[in-house]
Amino acid sequence: MRDVRPQSLGHGIHTIPAPLPFPSPRWVNVYLIERPDGLVMIDCGVDWEPGHQALMEGFASLGLEPEAVDTLIVSHLHPDHVGMAPRLVTEWGCxxxxxxxxxTLYERYNDTPGFERWLAALARRHGVPPDLQPVIANLGPRPDFMPPIGPPDVVVDDGERIDLGGGRFLEVVHTPGHEPSHICLRDSRTGILFAGDHVLGRITPVIMYDAATDDALGDYLGSLRRLLELRIGLTYPAHGTIVERGAARVSQILLHHERRLAGMEEVVSLGPATAWQVMGHVFRPHLSTMEQRLALRETVAHLEHLKIGGRLTAFDEDAVLWYRRP
Ligand SMILES: [Zn+2]
Structure with a gap:
């Protein structure tokens, strides 16, 4: 069982694990960095009472004031990272x-019906059986823990520096793949990388086919190689425990996707297949509906990457996309 208590990690960095209403991951690691005149927070968890309470208790046990947070940096637009932002903006004025x-993508985060329509089209296009298509596309009522969000107050680009005072700063590293707006942050004083969901210790982040990019997996692999060039070491992920050797973990994740790509290529080499059929070979059976939705998007992301790289081609039949070997 991992240590899920708030902790001070040294160099003015603290972490508070905030519980999540999902079976997995169960926690998001909220990070706090002290500045001479306030606190910077990275990610915030979803908007529900156990999460809010964990934050408040965490601040108290660390001897920090929540109101001292003047800046909330969000690593990417998923509810476990941005969900509580509107509430914290109201309470703290950060x-x-x-x-x-x-x-621009925050509008998509707010648009559940639009996302359901997109999922329905995706399911049709990629060979999901007709009776299952509405099941895959039905997200149900929007949960209370992800209220609509506004646009960011401040936008940053790759390479930009977020000032921490005293000559210290966080360098923004744009790492699209898990989500198109995903960023990692590198601490200039310690070299520590705040990795969001880009690099996790034990699980690999799901890489989903995404309307905002042609090649989500290509983006992700490029963003991983970027971290190898930066020679990252100590890495603080948004879920799970600290990763001591970031670059080694990045190499493992690259290998995981290479194997998955090769596995899918092999399935398609047996004969033309839809993404749904490939998914049935590559993922374990008896997935929950949510897992099926993620597995389908992950499969399409891999197949599209193989297609863009020339390792597969695709053809249309009755508006369904089939992949095959060239
Ligand atoms: Zn996450």
Whole structure:
């Protein structure tokens, strides 16, 4: 069982694990960095009472004032990272900082019916059986823990510096893949990388086919290689425990996707297949509806990457997309 208590990690960095209403991941790691005149917070969890209470108790046990948070940096537009932002802005008056792409993509985060329509079209296009298509596309009522969000108060670009005072800053590294606006932040004083969901210790982040990019997996692999060039070491992820050797973990994740790509290529080499059929070979059976939705998007992301790289081609039959070997 991992240590899920609030902790001070040294160099003015603290972490508070905030519980999540999902079976997995169960926690998001909220990070706080002390500045001479306030606190910077990275990610905030979803908007529900156990999460809010964990934050408040965490601040108290660390001897910090929640109202000292003047800046909330959000690593990406998923509810476990941005969900509580509107509430914290109201309570603390902090400003929200996100990557430039979030300035438009936040509208999509708010649009559940639009996302359901997109999922229904995706399911049809990729060979999901007709009776299952509405099940896959039905997200149900929007949960209370993800209220609509506004645009970021401040947008940042790759390479930009977020001032921490005393000559210290966080360098923004744009790492699209898990989500198009995803950023990592590198601490200039310690070299520590706040990795969001880009690099996790034990699980690999789901890489989903996404309307905002042609090649989500290509984006992700490029963003991983970027971290190898930066020679990252100590890495603080948004879920799970600290990763001591960031670059080694990045290499493992790259290998995981290479294997998955090769596995899918092999399935398609047996004969033309839809993404739904490939998914049935590659993922374990008896997935929940949510897992099926994620697995389908992950499969399409891999197949599209193979297609863009020339390792597969695709053809249409009755508006369904089939992949095959060239
Ligand atoms: Zn997450």
């Amino acid at each position: 400003r929200v900082v996100m990557h430039r792409r979030a300035a």
